[in-house]
Each structure stands twice: as structure tokens, then as C-alpha cells.
Amino acid sequence: MGRLLRTVAVVGAAKATANAVDDRHDAKQAAAAEAAAPAPAAPAVAPGDDIVAQLTKLGELKGAGVLSEAEFEAAKAKLLA
Secondary structure, eight states: OHHHHHHHHHHHHHHHHHHHHHHHHHHHHHHHHHHHSOOOOOOOOOTTSOHHHHHHHHHHHHHTTSSOHHHHHHHHHHHHO
């Protein structure tokens, strides 16, 4: 009976370790997939709007976290060109 209990304990510990390794592997894969996802493109700005309104809208999008600093600067440069 003692060997059976020891075997059950060893098998249980091995299964718990395997599950923990699988969980860590899944978490790493999810983080890598999230990091590899392409950044959203800067939204196209309607050609007929006045520049001040467009810059204001871009600033609001940047403030809301929709646009990164680089995306904001690229869109702003495009408007001012």
C-alpha cells in the first residue's frame, strides 16, 4: 500500500509540473503573438476638412490611445505637407 501511495504522489507531482510548464509555454506564445501583431494604421483623413479640424481629431485619437506618437507625427506631417 505504501508503494501505491508513493506512486500516486509522484504521478500527481509530475502531472502538476507538466501542467505548469504547459501554462508557461502558452503564456509565452500569447505574449509573442501580441507583440508580433501589426500596429493599426493611421486613419485616413477626409480631404475636404479644414486642417485645424483634422489636426484636432488626430490629437484626440492620440490622446485616447488610438494612435501612437509615431502614427500621430506621420499623419500630422502628411496633413502639413
